[in-house]
Each structure stands twice: as structure tokens, then as C-alpha cells.
Amino acid sequence: MISEVRIALFVDAENLANWIKTDRLGELLIELSKSGSVDVRKAYANWAHTSMAGHQGSLNGHGFELIQTFHPVSGKNSADMQIAVDVIEFAIRDEVHTVALASGDADFSPVFRRLRELGKQVIGIGPQSPLSDSVKSSCSQFVYTDTVAKTNGVAKTNGAAKSTEPKRVIGSTAYTQAVRLVERLLLEADGSRSFGDLKQVILKTNPAFNEQRFGFKNFSTFIDSLDSIRVSRVNTALVANLKRKRRLELESVMEAPEEFTTTLTLAGYERALRRGNWTYASLEVLEKCVRGLVLLDVLPQSEIAQALVDLYRGDVPLADAKIVVNLLMKSDLFISVGKNSSNQHLWKLEFLPEAEILWRVDCAMIARLLSLQAFDPENFDFEQLSPLLYSQESRDRFEELLAEARERHHRRIAVGV
Numbered sequence: 519m520i521s522e523v524r525i526a527l528f529v530d531a532e533n534l535a536n537w538i539k540t541d542r543l544g545e546l547l548i549e550l551s552k553s554g555s556v557d558v559r560k561a562y563a564n565w566a567h568t569s570m571a572g573h574q575g576s577l578n579g580h581g582f583e584l585i586q587t588f589h590p591v592s593g594k595n596s597a598d599m600q601i602a603v604d605v606i607e608f609a610i611r612d613e614v615h616t617v618a619l620a621s622g623d624a625d626f627s628p629v630f631r632r633l634r635e636l637g638k639q640v641i642g643i644g645p646q647s648p649l650s651d652s653v654k655s656s657c658s659q660f661v662y663t664d665t666v667a668k669t670n671g672v673a674k675t676n677g678a679a680k681s682t683e684p685k686r687v688i689g690s691t692a693y694t695q696a697v698r699l700v701e702r703l704l705l706e707a708d709g710s711r712s713f714g715d716l717k718q719v720i721l722k723t724n725p726a727f728n729e730q731r732f733g734f735k736n737f738s739t740f741i742d743s744l745d746s747i748r749v750s751r752v753n754t755a756l757v758a759n760l761k762r763k764r765r766l767e768l769e770s771v772m773e774a775p776e777e778f779t780t781t782l783t784l785a786g787y788e789r790a791l792r793r794g795n796w797t798y799a800s801l802e803v804l805e806k807c808v809r810g811l812v813l814l815d816v817l818p819q820s821e822i823a824q825a826l827v828d829l830y831r832g833d834v835p836l837a838d839a840k841i842v843v844n845l846l847m848k849s850d851l852f853i854s855v856g857k858n859s860s861n862q863h864l865w866k867l868e869f870l871p872e873a874e875i876l877w878r879v880d881c882a883m884i885a886r887l888l889s890l891q892a893f894d895p896e897n898f899d900f901e902q903l904s905p906l907l908y909s910q911e912s913r914d915r916f917e918e919l920l921a922e923a924r925e926r927h928h929r930r931i932a933v934g935v
Contacts, residue, residue: 523554523615528605529582530598530621531563531573537645537663538573543620544580546643546661550618552736558614562587562601602629609636618643620663630656634910637872639802658801659721661728693732699724701746702788704760705768706797712835713737713756718800722905753832784902787887791906794890796848796883799841801876801908806834807842808875811867816855818862819847849882851875876909877919883907884923885930 527550531538550556559582563570566586577584587600601619606629609617617633619626620643633640634656642657703719704711711719717737720727729740738756742749746764750757760768791798799807810829817825823839846852852865870878883906884898900916912919 524558524613525550525554525556525616525618526558526605526608526614527556527560527618527620528601529559529561529577530601530619531561531570531577532587533621534644534663535563535569535573538576542663543576546620546663547580549661550641554616556618558608559583560585560604564588598626602626605629606632609633609638615639616641620644627656631910631914634658635873637805662731696720696724696727696729696732697744697746699727700741700744700758701760701764701768703798704747704758705765706792707799707837707841708797709760709765710757710835710837712752712838713741713758715800715803715835715838716741716758718802719798722800724905752835755832755835757835783899784905787903787906790887790890791883794886796886797841797844798906799838799845803834803838804842804845804876804879804908805872806830807839808846808867808872810834811846812869814867816864816866818858818860819843819852819865820862822865845879846875848886849879851878873909873911877912880907880909880912881919881923881926884920885926888923888927889930 527547529538529543537543547556559580561577561582562585563573564587565571565574565584574584585600585604598621601621605617605619608614616639618641619629626642630640630642639658640656642660644660644663646662699720700716703716729737732740734740734743741747741758746761748759748761750759807826810826811822813829814822814825822843823836826834826839826843827836846867851868851870853868854863855866856864858864884903887898898920900913904913907913
């Protein structure tokens with residue numbers, strides 16, 4: 519039996535007092551419960567202060583433990599420090615998969631980065647602002663408190679209950695960009711991705727993505743509404759497939775003769791990687807496949823992806839498994855351990871810490887960019903390239919990563935690869 523994902527939710531109640539007052543916290547709990555069980559619920563504030571006393575009943579009703587904080591220095595929110603300490607200690611000692619932290623404070627960016635280093639999925643929650651925009655790149659997912667809307671389908675008008683449907687905003691620039699992102703990610707994966715993997719890859723590229731901003735109840739309804747996408751089912755997984763006509767249209771644009779862009783933007787890097795035949799899998803799928811590969815016996819390359827699918831009993835789609843195997847092969851993370859009776863090379867994943875594997879994949883990706891001669895090797899833009907990196911360590915030690923990627927690139931030139 520597969521255990522349910524455990525989620526720990528920490529709330530900086532003083533920074534989000536007005537949001538709590540309107541009971542939006544209950545709606546957030548409903549959303550988080552779709553991803554797992556919110557077993558840990560802690561809210562931090564100086565509860566003796568008159569401005570916070572009125573919120574205690576609501577929080578108690580939602581099952582929160584109220585943690586008392588104090589303000590020895592006027593104007594300072596001491597809850598920040600206590601939350602940071604508690605979150606890290608809890609993540610280290612407790613078996614939780616996801617940590618959600620609700621605050622309007624950008625000071626938590628180092629905490630989010632540390633949680634990702636510890637292997638946790640990180641959900642940041644806060645109002646849309648320049649502060650939240652600076653935080654979201656450190657999260658696995660960012661949820662704007664402004665867009666956690668009521669989803670029970672009932673609104674009150676003049677005392678009467680009236681059924682409503684969310685208004686869909688499908689003409690906006692943000693919506694168009696979201697659709698183009700979905701289509702591009704499917705094209706990169708040879709036309710198909712499971713819903714789970716597709717959502718993870720979208721959030722990797724844009725942590726603030728939320729289909730509810732466009733009026734869709736959930737991710738499935740958003741994907742199902744797109745004319746360019748056909749939905750199918752493989753075993754128990756829903757799969758998004760780029761329709762043939764749209765795929766041909768996108769491929770014709772990609773194949774149009776033009777020089778590589780040298781513009782230091784995320785789109786420029788992504789375009790160069792596509793032309794360099796560099797595919798991308800979500801962090802969750804990559805990590806899951808890496809853990810499975812450790813358990814597999816030596817195999818010919820052509821059989822490794824199917825072996826992963828069999829190991830996980832269909833929970834990892836074959837298309838995703840092929841992407842990961844291809845990615846790890848290109849990163850020189852498989853070791854040849856001889857040949858079988860059919861004279862096929864047998865491969866085994868190199869036994870390394872998971873963090874080192876992610877680092878090596880990031881290094882190989884940058885080396886691939888260098889091999890394309892599409893960019894000035896001395897002028898990589900960290901902010902633009904950062905969403906494409908798997909490892910938080912790669913972000914923290916970016917200059918060191920660049921140096922290693924350049925060395926890898928020069929070695930491959932020297933041996934004629």
C-alpha cells in the first residue's frame with residue numbers, strides 16, 4: 519500500500535492577519551489536501567496582542583497549534599526567526615514530503631532553498647507583490663493568497679444561495695503564455711507527458727503557475743479545455759498528447775532556418791537546448807527514476823526505460839522514463855559494465871549521492887549550451903538560466919558549476935565528441 523504524501527503547513531499569522539480574517543486559510547487547506555494529508559499545522563504570532571486575539575477561534579477550528587512569539591524589539595517580527603528554526607528542525611527530523619510556508623516576507627528565501635537541499639517539496643504562500651516574485655524562484659510551487667478563491671460553487675446574493683461557475687480568463691497574455699508553455703513542454707517530450715509530470719515541469723519553469731488564476735477548477739479541466747491537446751489514459755495515469763496538426767505547426771517554426779539567438783533570456787536558452795536535442799524531465803520524475811535505477815540490474819540501454827516502468831508498475835510513463843534515461847546518458851552517469859550474449863553494451867547507473875547526480879546533469883546541460891556556440895561562454899545570465907537547473911547547489915555555486923561545465927566542454931572537444 520502506498521502511503522499518502524504528508525504535508526507540514528507553517529503560517530506566519532501576523533503577516534497574513536487580514537487573509538486569515540476572511541477565512542481564506544480554510545480554502546488553502548482544501549487545496550493542499552488534494553496533494554496529500556496536511557498532518558502538521560502551526561500558526562505563529564503574539565497571541566496576547568489584541569489584533570491577533572480574534573483569529574484564534576478560526577485557527578483552532580482548522581486544527582492549528584498556536585505558537586506564541588514575542589517582540590522584544592519594537593517593529594520586529596520575532597515570529598520570522600522562530601518559524602525558520604522550527605521549519606528546518608522539523609524537516610530534518612520528521613518524515614514529511616512537502617513543507618508549505620505561508621508568509622508575506624521575502625526573508626524566508628534562504629529557508630526555502632535549504633528545504634529543497636533537504637529533498638523536500640516546497641510550497642510558498644503569500645500575496646502577489648515584488649517580495650513574492652523574489653521568493654517564488656526558491657520554491658517548488660508558489661501559491662498567491664490573492665488567487666486562493668472559493669471553489670464550493672456557492673455565492674450569497676441578497677441572502678440567497680446562488681450557484682456560480684468561476685469566470686474563465688482565456689484572453690489574457692498570462693493565459694496565452696501558459697498555453698504556449700504547455701505546448702512547448704509536450705513538444706520537447708516527443709508530444710506526450712503524464713498530467714503529473716507536465717504539472718511538475720510547468721512549476722519548475724514557472725513556480726507561480728496556478729490554473730485557478732484563469733478560472734479553471736483544477737489542472738485537469740485546464741488541460742482538457744485546450745484545443746491543441748488530446749487527453750488519453752495509460753494504466754491509471756492521464757496523459758496529455760499534443761495533436762498532430764499543432765505539433766507539425768510548432769516543428770515547422772523550430773526548423774525554420776535562422777541563426778542561434780544570443781539573447782540571454784530563458785526562452786533563448788530553451789530554444790538552443792531544443793535545437794541541441796536536450797530534453798527535460800521534472801525534478802520529481804528525475805529523482806524517482808534515479809532511485810529506481812539504483813535497484814535495477816545491468817541492462818542494455820534499449821531496455822532500461824521499460825524496466826523502470828515495470829518497477830513502478832506504470833506510475834512512471836514510458837515517455838518520461840525514456841527522457842530520464844536519455845538525460846542521464848548524456849550526462850555520462852551510466853557506466854558500461856561489459857556486453858551480453860548479443861554483443862550489446864550493459865549499463866548501470868553510477869552510484870553517487872542524489873545531489874551529485876543533479877549537479878552532473880546541470881553541468882552537462884550547460885556544456886551542451888557551450889557546444890552549440892549559441893552564447894558567449896563568459897556571459898551566462900544566472901537569473902535567466904536558473905529555472906532550468908535541477909540542483910539548488912547549482913544555484914548556490916553557479917560560478918563553480920560554470921567552470922566545471924567549461925572544463926567538460928573542452929575535454930569533449932579534445933577527444934572529438
